Amino acid sequence: MNHRKMKRGFGKLGLICFALLICLAGTGVGYAAWTDTLTIQGEVNTGELDYGFEDYCCWCLCCPGGCQADLSQLERDLVSSLGYQSSNELSSKLERGRLPRVGCSCPNHCSVAGVDTDGNGHIDKLVVTSGGRYCAGILHFHAYNSGTIPLKITGVNWTGFRWLCAWPINDPVVEQLEPGEAVTACYFWKGILDDQERPYQFEVTLDIDYWNAP
Amino acid sequence: MAGKRTVTDRVWMALLVVVLCCASLIYGCSSQAMSPGSGLQQAEGKDPIFISCCCNDATGTTDPGKDKDVGCCICGIDPANATNATVTISNAYPGYECRINFTIRNTANSAVNITSVNVTGPLAIDVNVDSSLNGTTLGPGGETDGFIDVYVNDSAPQSTTYNFTVKIDGD
Numbered sequence: 431m432n433h434r435k436m437k438r439g440f441g442k443l444g445l446i447c448f449a450l451l452i453c454l455a456g457t458g459v460g461y462a463a464w465t466d467t468l469t470i471q472g473e474v475n476t477g478e479l480d481y482g483f484e485d486y487c488c489w490c491l492c493c494p495g496g497c498q499a500d501l502s503q504l505e506r507d508l509v510s511s512l513g514y515q516s517s518n519e520l521s522s523k524l525e526r527g528r529l530p531r532v533g534c535s536c537p538n539h540c541s542v543a544g545v546d547t548d549g550n551g552h553i554d555k556l557v558v559t560s561g562g563r564y565c566a567g568i569l570h571f572h573a574y575n576s577g578t579i580p581l582k583i584t585g586v587n588w589t590g591f592r593w594l595c596a597w598p599i600n601d602p603v604v605e606q607l608e609p610g611e612a613v614t615a616c617y618f619w620k621g622i623l624d625d626q627e628r629p630y631q632f633e634v635t636l637d638i639d640y641w642n643a644p
Numbered sequence: 645m646a647g648k649r650t651v652t653d654r655v656w657m658a659l660l661v662v663v664l665c666c667a668s669l670i671y672g673c674s675s676q677a678m679s680p681g682s683g684l685q686q687a688e689g690k691d692p693i694f695i696s697c698c699c700n701d702a703t704g705t706t707d708p709g710k711d712k713d714v715g716c717c718i719c720g721i722d723p724a725n726a727t728n729a730t731v732t733i734s735n736a737y738p739g740y741e742c743r744i745n746f747t748i749r750n751t752a753n754s755a756v757n758i759t760s761v762n763v764t765g766p767l768a769i770d771v772n773v774d775s776s777l778n779g780t781t782l783g784p785g786g787e788t789d790g791f792i793d794v795y796v797n798d799s800a801p802q803s804t805t806y807n808f809t810v811k812i813d814g815d
Binding site: 467468469470471472473474475476477478479480577578579580640642643 | 692693694697710712714715727728729730731732733734735736737738739744746748765769771792794796800801802803804805806807808809810811812813
């Protein structure tokens with residue numbers, strides 16, 4: 431009798447213990463197996479592509495008569511009227527910060543204002559106001575790389591006044607401009623319509639791209 | 645006499661359970677303790693771990709495939725958990741690319757098999773993982789090398805942060 435009771439009691443306890451044993455053993459074996467996923471967390475931060483204008487100014491010049499068609503002739507006339515032998519000589523004077531010694535005979539002067547269109551503290555648009563009819567001028571500026579990525583300047587945009595011609599003395603188009611580096615630019619500009627409004631405005635911006643762009 | 649025997653049997657049975665449980669846990673722990681990994685990782689009970697991770701565009705070096713130093717890449721292993729590594733790429737730009745090389749070591753005393761490698765990330769960047777990793781079996785103490793190639797697409801705008809994740813699973 432006691433022997434049967436003992437067998438019954440041992441059987442229940444043994445079953446429980448056996449189940450417990452299997453669970454715990456499984457836990458141990460599982461613990462010994464691959465316990466974690468390998469993870470690589472990556473973060474990619476792109477740099478800033480931006481430019482700024484500085485040291486910008488313009489000079490009003492009287493337009494030598496005509497100047498309707500031959501812009502290269504206009505350039506020569508303007509250089510001559512300023513007392514220089516060539517565009518390169520004028521350019522070198524401007525780069526040294528010397529103003530052309532010429533009296534402006536236009537009825538009004540020109541002015542240039544810088545605009546920070548994206549509010550990041552860098553002037554990225556120039557607004558030039560011309561004195562009036564037939565007024566020509568010289569626009570001078572430095573363009574610098576205000577971003578963190580080398581850039582190239584692919585072009586200069588002249589917008590806001592349809593009948594405007596501009597051609598470079600110093601072209602700022604460059605293939606590589608390092609962050610913080612600047613390039614000098616100087617342009618002649620001229621409104622060419624007889625009935626142009628006065629005063630008139632135009633805007634100057636740059637086309638830029640990553641230096642490694644095709 | 646019979647009652648005494650029953651109590652004794654139960655005590656022995658309980659003792660047996662305790663001993664076997666301990667043996668089970670010791671078995672689990674032994675796979676870490678016998679492994680060649682460092683003490684920190686063993687204490688955490690991790691099996692495969694990263695033992696090295698580096699980029700081919702360290703700070704101050706010319707960008708891979710380019711002619712100047714613009715972007716840079718840093719890779720590090722979490723000192724508290726060597727199953728995690730982090731990659732940080734700074735000042736990247738469209739066309740930037742770099743490779744992250746890493747080594748995995750199996751610190752268990754049994755073989756593990758890499759069953760899947762999953763990558764999640766935005767379209768603006770391409771992240772490609774060494775395809776030979778999947779299916780690799782690492783014996784106890786075994787190591788394998790792998791790499792991740794990261795490429796910034798033209799669609800990636802400036803001044804933006806992107807995140808990607810690479811998960812390597814096994815059994």
